[in-house]
Amino acid sequence: MFTQGIRIIQLTSMTRKEPFFWITISCGVVIMAFILLPLIQMITAPSLAMMGETIQDKDVVRSIWLSIYTALSAAGISFLFGTPLAYILARTDFTGKRLVESIIDLPIVIPHPVVGIAILSVAGKNHWLGQIMYELGIRVMGSVTGIITVLTFVGMPFYINAVKDGFESISPRLENVSRSLGASMFSTFCRITFPLAWRSMLVGFIMCCARAISEFGAVVIVAYHPMIAPVMIYERFEAYGLKYSQPVAVWLICLCLALFLILRLMALPKKGGK
């Protein structure tokens, strides 16, 4: 942190004597403390014994696993359906492209409970889509399907935007040359575009997962049960207070961090060579 501060001084010729320098530094310190203090406090609050006890609770394990599993599913669905759309948005220009992009961003700005209510209003029996799903035996209300639907809804924009940026950073000329050398569009995507874009896909996947795991407001409306971890944390807080909800929260944070760390390490560029 401090070495970076020094680098900034060199870049902007700010000297340590200037009050502005000290204002920027103190603002930075305040923000760091603001973010880290509550998290550190929460992580260190529960005793190790309590942590051990909590993880032996089958309900806790089940809800954390459900959280991770549904978030990964949402990211997987985003990958399958979002990748082609991101590619089209990155490569073509058409009338209404801005509109499509704004629609993709909508889930980011809509309040979370509203998302839940909106999804239920389509999935209910009063709606033709809900009717069809009912006949097919697909239930959204209070089911894993419902949770994944909600998480995909809120996570998809993060995946599409990240991957679109990734595709845009690849020169279309590389694809053009590949085609002129005899590769079909599909071969070109597999041999040129994908190897160059998979890192941004992974980053998009992580962002989508992260957003999905943190979702509470929309899920609680669509499916209180089966309980994902944030809902369980909320329930324990309501019923037993801070002390009982903290260990579950800590476990969720630890597992999420571990998961994201692994994915992040995979997305790091290899040293040397390229």
Added chain:
Amino acid sequence: MIRTEGLNIHLGEFHLQDISLAIKKNEFFVLMGPTGAGKTVLLEAIVGLVAPRSGKIFIDGRDITRLPPERRGISIVYQDYALFPHLSVEKNITYGVHFHHIDKDTAHNRFSRLIDQLNISHLLKRYPGTLSGGELQRVALARALMVSPKVILLDEPLSALDPNFREEIRHMLKTLHETSHITFLMVTHDFAEALSLGDRAAIMNQGRIEQSGCIQDIFNRPESTFVADFVGMKNIFSARFSSKSAQVEDLSFEIPSPHPNPTGYLAVRPEDIIISHTCLDSSMRNMFKGTVGRIIDQGFSYEIHVISGGVLFKSLLTKSSLIELGIKEGLEVFISFKASAVHIF
């Protein structure tokens, strides 16, 4: 060999209109024009990456207008080389082999011949990110030639290179063209490059072909003010013509041949105009007295503006002649040029 018929392309702000070109087999054809003339778009249309709104493209008499790029047998080398950054030099060069069902021996022979000819055998394990401009260009050429295309399209192959590399690659292009049966179509905005490499050329401006034909002809007999200016005829005047002379403002020019129309244009190359202190006693039929206006330093030479009879002439002088003649702004001088140096259109 390649023929385009009335090609019309609309691509965002670009409009290519009525492009008709005929390029012969095994020819080195040069497409010239200023930046933004639509040269790259035309190349991409020929490769099949941009669909024309109307018109047709033929190769060896076969209509390929609706054929996808991978089935046209046309390679393209971009100005920025567009090497695949995630593949080694070797993998870049052999990228197309897989799709062309070239048998192993042929591929191997062609590969060793190309890396030999282009002098890149020491680079095979490297990645594009670590290569210099000249090396990138040679690898890009090898990759394009590896699939033995019918035509190779080169988009400003020399413009991004250092001057010393430029000479080397220019020479290499000439050799590659002479030793292969491939038709070359090169885009450039540099007339000197075109003269040294090409057989025939077309000049493009604002999405249209202004003139096409033998490069020498374009250089000596431009058909429009744009082409005249583009090939360096800096003195272009609108003129009224009579049988043996032309009238520009107050000056009367002797011309090599009669002009078919009463009005038209007249052009003289700056290097054909001689500046002197006294009236030259020679075969120069056009001689005018004038005053030196601006003197512009162009690095290797000076552009001298001389105003005579309300007409601004531009001439070129080397630094030594400038000093020798003692040319200064406001000096009275004579300018002279042969009737054969006057180009009319």
